[in-house]
Amino acid sequence: MMTGLQANHFNAGYPRKKIITDLSIPGLSRGEITVLLGPNGSGKSTLLRSFAGLNHATGELLLDGQDLMKQPFAQRAKSVVYLPQSLPAGVHLHVLESIVVAQRASGGSYTEKGETEVMALLQQLGISHLALSYLDQLSGGQKQLVGLAQSLIRQPSLLLLDEPLSALDLNYQFHVMDLVRKETVKRNIITVVVVHDINIALHHADHVLMLQNGNLIADGKPDEVITPESLAQVYGVRGRIERCSQGRPQVLIDGLVERPIY
Numbered sequence: 001m002m003t004g005l006q007a008n009h010f011n012a013g014y015p016r017k018k019i020i021t022d023l024s025i026p027g028l029s030r031g032e033i034t035v036l037l038g039p040n041g042s043g044k045s046t047l048l049r050s051f052a053g054l055n056h057a058t059g060e061l062l063l064d065g066q067d068l069m070k071q072p073f074a075q076r077a078k079s080v081v082y083l084p085q086s087l088p089a090g091v092h093l094h095v096l097e098s099i100v101v102a103q104r105a106s107g108g109s110y111t112e113k114g115e116t117e118v119m120a121l122l123q124q125l126g127i128s129h130l131a132l133s134y135l136d137q138l139s140g141g142q143k144q145l146v147g148l149a150q151s152l153i154r155q156p157s158l159l160l161l162d163e164p165l166s167a168l169d170l171n172y173q174f175h176v177m178d179l180v181r182k183e184t185v186k187r188n189i190i191t192v193v194v195v196h197d198i199n200i201a202l203h204h205a206d207h208v209l210m211l212q213n214g215n216l217i218a219d220g221k222p223d224e225v226i227t228p229e230s231l232a233q234v235y236g237v238r239g240r241i242e243r244c245s246q247g248r249p250q251v252l253i254d255g256l257v258e259r260p261i262y
């Protein structure tokens, strides 16, 4: 049986607006982080939400050979977790309660072992001191970390994170991507993360997908996908790939291409 995630002739969008058309992804492996890149409005959130069954979509979406599109929503929600760009506002629960609710939503029950697991996760994320704080009293970055804890505790096979770093400082961005990597490997799950920072993708991704106008225009290893040519074509910028002192590639942007594509 083929393990991992595969999409065939996948279409997604809104009642009067097709966004993703005839997209095929040959394979995203378990134990790997895939970063989904693309300009604003290119369809990244639409694609992630439709993988989670939250948007209208057609086509085939195979998780370990099983077509998620044929599963009832409740069944799909046991293996696929989508973390939106921001948590819903006005939820008057404290952090611990909100994570217990997430755990129960996936069929888990709050046992002593479960409680130890929740506290260990909060500790790893550096937010155990916030366990009894109310969600609506947290900073944007703290809310993102709680959202990540709620997602991980649900033990998905497919973890979809929509801009989980956008409110985090530089140190936390690295810390969180490191943690996501460890959890992805330890739990042997498929993780797809939307980020805008190309250097985060170069540094942390095993695999990169690049979207433009709802089309998948590149799919491969970070240094195969992130090239001066793709940066010019997709983002309309002139970029160089240089090596930092530790030999890692990083992108430097010199300016816009003369005739921007968009």
Ligand SMILES: Nc1ncnc2c1ncn2[C@@H]1O[C@H](COP(=O)(O)OP(=O)(O)OP(=O)(O)O)[C@@H](O)[C@H]1O
Pocket: 014, 017, 019, 038, 039, 040, 041, 042, 043, 044, 045, 046, 047
């Ligand atoms: N609920 C909706 N109804 C109709 N059109 C929508 C809806 N949500 C998004 N769109 C449209 O779908 C297209 C893709 O939006 P999407 O949010 O998927 O892009 P994105 O790549 O995630 O963008 P960003 O980087 O800005 O978050 C845009 O043209 C947007 O206007």
